[in-house]
Amino acid sequence: MPRHYDLPSLNALLCFEAAARNLSFKTAATELNVTPAAVSHQIRRLESDLGSEMFRRQHRGVELTEAGAYLFVALQRGFEGIAEAVRDVRAGPDTEDVVVQTTTAVSAFWLTPQLTDFWKARPDIIVSQLVSDAASAPGRADLSIHYGSMAEDDPACLPLFRDDIIAVGTSEFAATRGITSIHDLHGAPLIHVVAEGMEWTGWSEWFAKFGLSPPPGRGIVVNNHMIALQLARDGVGAVLGWTGLIDDLLDSGALVPLVAERMTSPQTFYLQTHTKASRQALVFRDWLAATKG
Known part of the structure; x- marks a missing residue:
């Protein structure tokens, strides 16, 4: 039966990712609870399948080839996406309805009073804040508030105020x-x-x-x-x-x-809707649009 995705062995990819991340077959073997020979075998199998060497074998270890580095970055992005989806599924749909990322000042002086009014209108929706003064903060957010240039025709952005x-x-x-x-x-x-x-x-x-x-x-x-x-x-x-x-x-x-x-x-405070925003987050966004309009 033909495979839907044109991929080599997933075991080989897992071994390669661990070896590339650690730049060591031995450390990858310990992490995966297999022997170094098994890791080496899987990577040889991967190189044969792809027709390209993934590592340069050195006397004191290994280093990635250009093709190996390219595949490693792609694998990390893919695995990170899968891990995020798994976290979301494990967390369940009702643990956190809406997460809004914002700065401390916007949280204290603007967003928190808005949330008080929103909760009176929709007590069934939980809104949490991810407060950080860094440009980007770790963690998942459905919505984020920014101060900067906003594309007027961007449907993902809602102007809040420009005073x-x-x-x-x-x-x-x-x-x-x-x-x-x-x-x-x-x-x-x-x-x-x-x-x-x-x-x-x-x-x-x-x-x-x-x-x-x-x-x-x-x-x-x-x-x-x-x-x-x-x-x-x-x-x-x-x-x-x-x-x-x-x-x-x-x-x-x-x-x-x-x-x-x-x-x-010269800049606008605006709300950005992220691509994975929950249904409840869109309800909150629409409420803000109506009350700020």
């Missing part, structure tokens, strides 16, 4: 530093948010909008917008804030606008 960026701090900080204009602010202590893989709009871009040079000195640099806002609340310096995120802090007086200038955000 103004203002300079904020405490009223005591403004009084102590004598900040009454943007020129006073230019020379004041500033808090910068610089996170790898994130495109937060910074002070240089904000000041340039109003015809000023980049601020002198490096200031205080953190990689987390939530920490930056807390430092500002502690009176350490001024920070840039998005009005869609910090309305509650402004309403409570914890932070105040330091100058009148405000810049329309």
Whole structure:
């Protein structure tokens, strides 16, 4: 009977993947609980089937050939996909309905209040958050919230808000530093948010909008917008804030606008739907679209 997939022996592929990952037939044999001779036999069988050598045999070990490296990368991707599917099946459909990845600031100041309203409307759907200030976080997510350029015609992306960026701090900080204009602010202590893989709009871009040079000195640099806002609340310096995120802090007086200038955000906060999003995740996305529209 002809095989549906044009593949060599799966045992041979498993042996090859383990040997390639460890660059050792002996270690692969220990991992697979077989003899090194059995691993060597399976790899010889694979090389014969493919008509190409997968390894260069050296006196002190083995190393992958170009063909071997190409196959190894493809196998890893395939096995990772299979492993993810197995994890999903083992977990079952009801363990976690929706997983949303977002940053700490967006989680605290925007998403969590939205979830409170959503749970009132749909208490049958569980929404969990994967909170990280890294560009990509480990773990499965159905949806993720980003700040950046969004393709307007991308059906997987839903714009959430695009508000103004203002300079904020405490009223005591403004009084102590004598900040009454943007020129006073230019020379004041500033808090910068610089996170790898994130495109937060910074002070240089904000000041340039109003015809000023980049601020002198490096200031205080953190990689987390939530920490930056807390430092500002502690009176350490001024920070840039998005009005869609910090309305509650402004309403409570914890932070105040330091100058009148405000810049329309050049980027958008948007929700991205991942290809493996659950049915419940689409319900949550559609709810957000309706309530934000």
